[in-house]
Amino acid sequence: MSYRWIVTDLDGTLVDRSLRMVPRSRAALHRFRQDGGQVVIATGRSRESAAPYYAELELTGPAILLNGAQVCDLSTGEVLLDRRLSTSAWVGVSRLLDDLPEEAAGVAFVGGRAYRVAESVLLDAYAARDGLTIEPVTSWDDLPTGGVSKAMVICASSMVAGGVAGRAALPGVTTLVSEPTYVELLPAGTDKGTALTWLARHCQVPLDEVAAVGDNPNDIPMFAVAGLAAAVYGGHPDACAAATVVVGRCDEGAVADVVSHIGALA
Missing domain, CATH: 3.30.1240.10 (Hypothetical Protein, Haloacid Dehalogenase-like Hydrolase; Chain: A; domain 2)
Structure with a gap:
């Protein structure tokens, strides 16, 4: 199976508890993009809060924000999906x-x-x-x-x-x-899974070509729709139980483990 997207949570997944992006994971995502893949951030953070990590990864394209209430291209400011409470x-x-x-x-x-x-x-x-x-x-x-x-x-x-x-x-x-x-x-009906489903359809990317990685229950909805669901070791037990595979700890490069795992499957 070839995966075109890696969709990653930030806190506790790509970003450690000291709020630093794990260097091994950052380097692996850079290689994944060089090989033609796309990286999508999926986070509960807002545009302002997610932007520094988006910039650190040198991303272009959409990010899933506010746990799915928004999808925004942080490189241009374009809002692609904007859900509001009634x-x-x-x-x-x-x-x-x-x-x-x-x-x-x-x-x-x-x-x-x-x-x-x-x-x-x-x-x-x-x-x-x-x-x-x-x-x-x-x-x-x-x-x-x-x-x-x-x-x-x-x-x-x-x-x-x-x-x-x-x-x-x-x-x-x-x-x-x-x-x-x-x-x-x-x-109502808003979560990372519904946002990812919408975004994949919008970009015409099959969900079975998407690998999602996270550590908490709010990541479970995107696990349910992605072709590969990877949970961070030491994450919430419910997230680990819902995942296809459990990778390493965040601070040891959990997201890099995902890149290696999907490379081995290719």
Whole structure:
């Protein structure tokens, strides 16, 4: 089997916990592209947050952002797919964000920009970690109706995140826990798998010629549609169970292992 695309998650997959791209994986993706393959980033990050890694890889072409709510060519700024919470779904989400416990804080994304209502050390740490600017607004009502791509709740612990996720089964909303302390609220039917399916069809690339690699449950939907699904060793057990193959650790070059694996299959 020949694979034309490698679709890779960032955090915990291509990028280690110190937020550095693993050199061995970067070099392997460079070789894959030199041999005619295409690399697609698939991440929960926004345009602003994903752009430095996209540039480091010297990519051109589309990236899957906001866990599938957007597909954007970061080299040109062209937005290819842009899904938004419906007006009624946003009403439910904004009420949830207004009623969070003290150990949690909300952020909403409108296209490529992020917004907050409350000051929070949790949001400050999240913004610093992801290289993200979060703009203040007086109220969630200040955001455009039908304009929110996704909302996130940053929690102080996985226990808090579990409680928030339990309250987030809202009409018109897909809820996922993308990291142990991150609860994401997306337009219904939105995930990395639906975005990858759309993008592959848009680019006329058969899904069985796509290799996907990730480490968390939010990567499982793209595992379900890709021809090859590779999970990072030490990743979430559910992701490992859903994968075709489990490769090495992120910091040892998990994505490079995928490049080697598909080379051996060619």
